[in-house]
Amino acid sequence: MENPSAAREPAREVRIDHRQVRVLAHPLRMRLLGALRIKGPSTATRLAELLGTNTGATSYHLRQLAEVGLVVEDPDLGTGRQRFWRAAHDVTNWEPSDFDDDPDARAAIEWIEGDQVRWFRQHAEHWFAVRHKYSPAWRDSLGMGDIFMTVPPDRLAALTAELWRVLERFHGEADPAEPGAEQVQIYLAAFPMLADMRLADPMSEEDR
Incomplete structure (x- = not known):
């Protein structure tokens, strides 16, 4: 049995290219990739339930992410017609100047960065609303x-x-x-x- 405290392999990182960033700049695709990174491999049906959408939408957008290598199918978990997907990487990297020569990609990365800021605000506001439920140790460590x-x-x-x-x-x-x-x-x-x-x-x- 693997020792959970043993040193882990380095995070699988991707320096996204122009095509990947244009595909990723979509609200549902961002949420799908995030859910797979946080929750682990899942099916389109389970992801639809988790994200409050329909299976047709999650299936379509998972295929779009797969076409540019951001998600991959996990054949070890699939059974019959049930397909499991997983994130191809743990971390997405880029530099803003990577897309200076491509106006569409530059607009896409600016949207992604704006979406991250919107998520941060929602995350922070939700934490402020529920932090009283946490122990003093957690409240003093977070923030x-x-x-x-x-x-x-x-x-x-x-x-x-x-x-x-x-x-x-x-x-x-x-x-x-x-x-x-x-x-x-x-x-x-x-x-x-x-x-x-x-x-x-x-x-x-x-x-x-």
Whole structure:
């Protein structure tokens, strides 16, 4: 039996290309890929139930994702006419400049990034509504913080890369069977302080 606490293989990553990003920029396809990554392999019928849609829609969009290699069929789980699908990768990577030469792909990645921000807002608002149900330990561990700094782009890129290495190390060491463990989503973001936004932030870590 595999030891769940043993070191895991590195996350399967994909640097999405122009065709993949255009296919992925769709609300249901984003949700399907996310559900397969979080919940594991599933059928179109189960995904339809989970996402509140119909099997015809999930089947169609799963095939669209499969055509560009973002999901794959899992033959080991399928029985007869029942087809199981799984995410082909654990992590999707890109740089905004990857799509500078393709207006359609650039528009698609901008939509995807906007959708991530919309999801973050919904996620945060839902957490604020239910956090009183969690223990003090969880309430003190979860949440947000920020810090201001003045750096050139190469230093910011180095900082981001180092933070990702820390996140990947903790991800690889995570043991779902550990008592009290729950699935969490960690966001990493960096934005410039634009001229019309350079006001003191009362929630800044520097001011606490």
